[in-house]
Amino acid sequence: MSGTLSQPARETPMQADAPKTGAFAYPEPPDRDRYSACVHCGFCLEVCPTYQETSDENLSPRGRVYLIKQAAQGLLALDEGLQNPVFSCLDCRACESVCPSGVEVGALIEKARGQFHHKAEEEGVASPLTRLFLRGVFAHPRRLRALGRMLRLYQKSGLRAVAHGLRLLHVLPPHIREMEAVLPELSDPPALLKLPERIPTAGSGSRAAAPVTGALFTGCVMDLFFSDINQATARVLTRNGLTVVVPKTQVCCGALHVHAGDREQARALARQNIDAFLAAGADYVVVNAAGCGAALKEYPELFTGQPDLYAKAQAFARRVRDISEVLVEVGFQPPRGRIERTVTYHDACHLCHAQGIRSQPRQLLASIPGLKLVPLPDSERCCGSAGIYNLTHPDMANRLLERKLDDIPEAADAVVMGNPGCMLQIRLGVHRRQAGIDVLHTVQLLDESYRKEVIEC
Amino acid sequence: MLNSSLIRKLTEIVGPGGVIHDSKQLAAYECDAYVAQTGRPAAVVLPADTDQVAQVVRCLARAGVPFLPRGAGTGLSGGATPMHQEVVISLARMDKLLHVDFANQRATVQPGFVNLDLTRQVAPQGFYYAPDPSSQSVCTIGGNVGENAGGSHCLKYGVTTNHVVAAKLVLPDGGLVQLGDAYGDPLGLDLLGLLVGSEGTLGIVTEITVRILKRPQEVKTVMAWFERVEDASETVSGIIADGIIPAACEMMDQLAMQAVDKSRYHVGYPPDIEAVLLIEVDGLAAGVDELAERVVEVCRRHRVRTVRVAKDEAERSLWWSSRKMAFPAIGRISPDYMVQDGVIPRTRLTEVLKTIARYSREADLRVANVFHAGDGNLHPLICYDARIPGQTEQATELGRRILELCVDVGGSITGEHGVGVEKIREMEYLFTDAELHLQTRLREVFNPHDLCNPGKLIPRPARCVEVKQAAAALASHTV
Numbered sequence: 001m002s003g004t005l006s007q008p009a010r011e012t013p014m015q016a017d018a019p020k021t022g023a024f025a026y027p028e029p030p031d032r033d034r035y036s037a038c039v040h041c042g043f044c045l046e047v048c049p050t051y052q053e054t055s056d057e058n059l060s061p062r063g064r065v066y067l068i069k070q071a072a073q074g075l076l077a078l079d080e081g082l083q084n085p086v087f088s089c090l091d092c093r094a095c096e097s098v099c100p101s102g103v104e105v106g107a108l109i110e111k112a113r114g115q116f117h118h119k120a121e122e123e124g125v126a127s128p129l130t131r132l133f134l135r136g137v138f139a140h141p142r143r144l145r146a147l148g149r150m151l152r153l154y155q156k157s158g159l160r161a162v163a164h165g166l167r168l169l170h171v172l173p174p175h176i177r178e179m180e181a182v183l184p185e186l187s188d189p190p191a192l193l194k195l196p197e198r199i200p201t202a203g204s205g206s207r208a209a210a211p212v213t214g215a216l217f218t219g220c221v222m223d224l225f226f227s228d229i230n231q232a233t234a235r236v237l238t239r240n241g242l243t244v245v246v247p248k249t250q251v252c253c254g255a256l257h258v259h260a261g262d263r264e265q266a267r268a269l270a271r272q273n274i275d276a277f278l279a280a281g282a283d284y285v286v287v288n289a290a291g292c293g294a295a296l297k298e299y300p301e302l303f304t305g306q307p308d309l310y311a312k313a314q315a316f317a318r319r320v321r322d323i324s325e326v327l328v329e330v331g332f333q334p335p336r337g338r339i340e341r342t343v344t345y346h347d348a349c350h351l352c353h354a355q356g357i358r359s360q361p362r363q364l365l366a367s368i369p370g371l372k373l374v375p376l377p378d379s380e381r382c383c384g385s386a387g388i389y390n391l392t393h394p395d396m397a398n399r400l401l402e403r404k405l406d407d408i409p410e411a412a413d414a415v416v417m418g419n420p421g422c423m424l425q426i427r428l429g430v431h432r433r434q435a436g437i438d439v440l441h442t443v444q445l446l447d448e449s450y451r452k453e454v455i456e457c
Numbered sequence: 458m459l460n461s462s463l464i465r466k467l468t469e470i471v472g473p474g475g476v477i478h479d480s481k482q483l484a485a486y487e488c489d490a491y492v493a494q495t496g497r498p499a500a501v502v503l504p505a506d507t508d509q510v511a512q513v514v515r516c517l518a519r520a521g522v523p524f525l526p527r528g529a530g531t532g533l534s535g536g537a538t539p540m541h542q543e544v545v546i547s548l549a550r551m552d553k554l555l556h557v558d559f560a561n562q563r564a565t566v567q568p569g570f571v572n573l574d575l576t577r578q579v580a581p582q583g584f585y586y587a588p589d590p591s592s593q594s595v596c597t598i599g600g601n602v603g604e605n606a607g608g609s610h611c612l613k614y615g616v617t618t619n620h621v622v623a624a625k626l627v628l629p630d631g632g633l634v635q636l637g638d639a640y641g642d643p644l645g646l647d648l649l650g651l652l653v654g655s656e657g658t659l660g661i662v663t664e665i666t667v668r669i670l671k672r673p674q675e676v677k678t679v680m681a682w683f684e685r686v687e688d689a690s691e692t693v694s695g696i697i698a699d700g701i702i703p704a705a706c707e708m709m710d711q712l713a714m715q716a717v718d719k720s721r722y723h724v725g726y727p728p729d730i731e732a733v734l735l736i737e738v739d740g741l742a743a744g745v746d747e748l749a750e751r752v753v754e755v756c757r758r759h760r761v762r763t764v765r766v767a768k769d770e771a772e773r774s775l776w777w778s779s780r781k782m783a784f785p786a787i788g789r790i791s792p793d794y795m796v797q798d799g800v801i802p803r804t805r806l807t808e809v810l811k812t813i814a815r816y817s818r819e820a821d822l823r824v825a826n827v828f829h830a831g832d833g834n835l836h837p838l839i840c841y842d843a844r845i846p847g848q849t850e851q852a853t854e855l856g857r858r859i860l861e862l863c864v865d866v867g868g869s870i871t872g873e874h875g876v877g878v879e880k881i882r883e884m885e886y887l888f889t890d891a892e893l894h895l896q897t898r899l900r901e902v903f904n905p906h907d908l909c910n911p912g913k914l915i916p917r918p919a920r921c922v923e924v925k926q927a928a929a930a931l932a933s934h935t936v
Contacts, residue, residue, distance in 0.1 A: 036844070039490075039785050041531065042592070046571065056503070057501075063485035081481025099785075100717070100722070100783075100786040101720070101787070103788070
C-alpha cells in the first residue's frame with residue numbers, strides 16, 4: 001500500500017446537495033457519510049498530538065468527530081463548545097493514518113471550520129489575522145511579493161539590526177518575535193519570477209520512454225523564504241530528463257484558507273491554479289511543499305456541488321505529485337556526488353498522513369553516496385507548525401516543537417524534511433536550543449549531490 | 458451539573474486544568490467505544506497521582522455524588538458510560554511506567570499507561586507484556602484490569618488476571634489498600650482476583666504491578682483459507698487434539714474479511730472463501746518450525762484451500778493488523794456496529810455460527826464474525842444504522858439472542874469485554890438470583906452505597922424478577 005494515496009480518490013462528488021442539518025446552517029456542512037463512518041473505537045487517540053499533550057477527549061480525533069456529529073444532529077450549538085476542539089486540531093491527519101474505518105477527519109474539521117468562518121463573516125467578527133493574511137496577502141501574488149520585498153529590505157538595509165537594537169520588536173507577542181529571529185535571509189528573488197517559463201531537460205534523461213514535462217508549483221512560503229529550494233527542484237527535475245515549465249499565473253494553493261475555513265477564497269485560488277496548470281499541459285504538477293501538495297490533490301473536495309468543475313479539478317489533481325514521488329515514479333538517476341553527513345528525516349504530516357508518502361524521500365536520501373540516514377523516533381508526529389497553527393496556538397505548537405527536538409538523534413548533523421512550514425518551525429527550535437544542526441529540504445541534499453558530480457568528474 | 462462549592466474543592470485538588478465542568482465540554486465523555494447507550498457526566502476530573510484520586514473520591518463520597526473511572530474509553534460494553542450523571546474520573550494523565558524489575562520480571566504502571574507501551578518499553582531487554590487486546594495500541598492497563606481483558610494470545614498465556622500480581626486500590630470512600638503482592642503468593646482471600654474484572658465497581662486502581670515475560674525465541678504465523686466454515690472449525694479442534702497449544706488461533710468470516718480488506722491493512726482475501734484462520738506457534742527455536750509444519754498438515758487434512766507460513770516479520774505484522782483492526786474496520790461497511798463477546802465450547806463452533814447466520818437473516822441485519830477460535834470466544838459484529846429508527850433496538854435484541862444462544866450451548870456471555878451496561882440483562886439469564894445476590898453483597902463490602910460505577914456489572918435486584926420471567930417465557934418458546 002505504501003506509495004499510494006492513503007485514501008483512494010473519490011470518483012463521484014459526495015453529498016453534493018446535502019441538507020443543512022442541525023447546528024450547521026451554512027453551505028458545505030461536514031458530510032454525514034464521513035462522520036457516520038466513525039465507530040468510536042478510539043484507535044486514533046494514541047497518535048493525536050493534542051490528545052497526547054492534554055489527555056482530554058475533547059481534543060482527540062474521536063472526540064472532535066463525535067462533537068461534529070452531535071452538532072449535525074442539532075444536539076450541540078455552533079459555539080465555543082465546538083469551536084475550541086475544532087480549531088485546536090492541527091489538521092495533521094495522523095488519525096487518518098491509523099483509522100481502521102477510514103474516517104476523513106481532516107475534511108470534517110475543515111468543513112466544520114467553514115461553518116464557523118461563515119458565522120464569523122455573518123456576524124462581522126472574523127479575526128483580523130485571518131482577514132489580513134489569508135484574504136489580504138496570500139490571495140494576491142503581487143502583495144505577497146511586496147511583503148517579500150519589504151522583508152528583504154528589512155533584513156538587508158540594517159533595519160533589522162536597528163529594530164533589534166531598539167527592542168522595537170517587543171511590541172510583538174513573544175512567539176512571533178522569536179519566529180522573526182529565525183526567518184531565513186531572503187536573498188533570492190522568487191523563483192516564480194526568476195525561472196524561465198520553460199526549462200529544457202538537461203542530463204541524460206530518465207528511464208521514462210517518452211519525454212516528460214513537469215509543471216513546477218512554486219508555493220508562497222516556499223518561494224518567499226526558500227526560493228533556492230524551488231531552483232534546486234527545477235535543476236533536479238531537468239537532471240532527470242524532465243522538461244520543466246513554470247506557469248506564471250499560478251497563485252497560492254489555498255491550503256491555509258481551507259484550514260481556516262475560508263473555503264470560498266480557497267475555491268477562487270483553486271480555479272485559477274487549475275486553469276493555469278491545465279493550460280500548461282504538463283504530465284505532472286510537481287510540488288515540493290507537503291502542505292501545498294496535499295491541498296492541490298484535494299481540490300476536487302472544493303467543487304463537490306459543481307460537476308463540471310469537479311471533473312476538471314479531478315483531472316488536475318490526478319497530475320499532482322510531490323517531488324519525491326515524481327522522481328521515484330520516473331526512475332531517478334542515483335546521484336554520484338558524495339555527501340559525508342549523518343542526517344535524520346522528519347515526516348511532514350501532509351506528506352506521510354495526507355499523501356501517504358513515506359518511502360520515496362527516504363529512497364532519495366539513501367541513494368546519495370556517503371550520506372548516512374539515522375531514524376528519527378516517532379518521525380510522523382507533527383512538529384507543531386501546521387500551517388499558521390504556531391501563530392494561532394503558540395503554546396501547543398511549542399510543546400510539540402520541544403518534543404520533536406528531544407527526538408532528534410545526537411548523531412544527526414541535519415534534519416531533513418519536505419515542507420517549508422516544518423522547516424521554519426524546526427529552525428526556530430534549533431535556534432532556541434543553539435543546537436547547531438541544519439534544517440534542510442530533501443531536494444537540497446539531492447541537488448547538492450548532483451552538483452558535486454560535475455565538480456568531481 | 459455539580460454545585461460550585463464541589464467544583465471548587467475538586468479544582469483545589471487537581472488544579473484548574475484537571476476539571477472539566479462546563480456543560481459544553483462534557484458531550485465528548487458521553488460514552489466509550491460502546492455507543493448504543495450514552496449519558497452526560499456531571500463533570501470530568503483528571504487526577505495526576507494516587508493521592509489526588511483518593512482526595513477526589515473522598516470529596517465525592519462525602520457529597521454523595523456517584524463517580525466512575527475511565528481509561529482510554531475503548532471499552533466495548535459501556536463500562537465507562539455515565540448513566541447516572543456520575544463524575545468521570547479520567548485516569549488518562551496517570552500514564553507513567555513507575556518501575557521495571559527485569560531480574561524478577563515485574564513492571565509497575567499507573568492505570569492510564571497504554572498496554573502496548575509496556576511491551577515497547579521492555580522489548581529492548583527481550584521482554585513483553587502478554588495480554589494483547591486488539592485495542593492494545595491505545596487501551597490502558599487500568600482499563601484492562603477493570604475488564605479482565607484478554608486478547609489473541611490468551612489461549613496460551615492467559616488473560617489479565619493471570620498477569621496482575623498486585624494493585625493499589627482507592628476504595629469508594631477514599632481509603633487506600635494494597636491488594637496482592639508483587640513477589641509473594643497471595644495469602645488470605647484472593648481480593649486481587651476479585652478486583653480484576655470488577656469493572657470499576659470496587660474502587661479505582663491507581664498502581665498495578667504485572668508480570669513481564671521473556672520473548673519466545675521463535676514465532677511462526679500460519680494463515681489458512683477455507684471454503685467452508687466447518688472445515689476451519691474442525692481444523693481448530695484438530696490442532697488442539699493433536700497436542701499443539703498455539704499461542705493464538707483466530708478466525709474471521711467473509712464479511713469481516715471484506716471490511717478489513719477495504720482498510721489500509723489489505724491482505725487480499727478471495728471473495729469465495731468462508732473462513733480464514735490465523736494460527737501462531739511460538740517457543741524454543743528448535744521446535745517451532747516443526748510445530749508450524751504440523752499446523753499446516755492439520756489444515757491440509759481439513760480441506761484447506763491455501764495455507765502459508767508468514768515469510769517475514771512484515772507479512773506477519775500485516776496479517777495481525779488485518780485481524781486486530783477488523784472490529785473498527787466494520788465502519789467501512791456499516792455506519793454502526795455492536796460487538797458481542799460470547800464464549801462457547803470450541804466443539805460447538807460450526808453449529809453456533811450457523812444459528813447466528815439464521816438469526817442474522819431473521820433480523821435482516823448483517824453479522825460479521827471475528828473471533829478467538831482457539832478458546833471459543835466469539836465476537837459477532839452486528840451491523841446496524843442508528844439513524845434508522847428502531848434499528849439500534851433490533852441490533853440490541855439480536856445481540857441478546859446470540860448471547861443467550863451461547864449460554865444455552867454451555868458457554869458464557871462475555872470472554873473479555875465485560876458486562877458494563879450492555880450485557881446487564883444477560884447476567885440475569887446466566888446467574889441465579891442467589892448467585893447475583895451473593896455478588897451484590899460482596900460488592901457492598903467495598904462499595905456500600907453503590908457510588909462507584911453504579912448500575913454496572915451486577916443488575917439491580919428490582920429488575921431481576923421481571924427479566925427472569927421474560928427469559929423463562931422466551932426459553933419455553935425456543936426449546
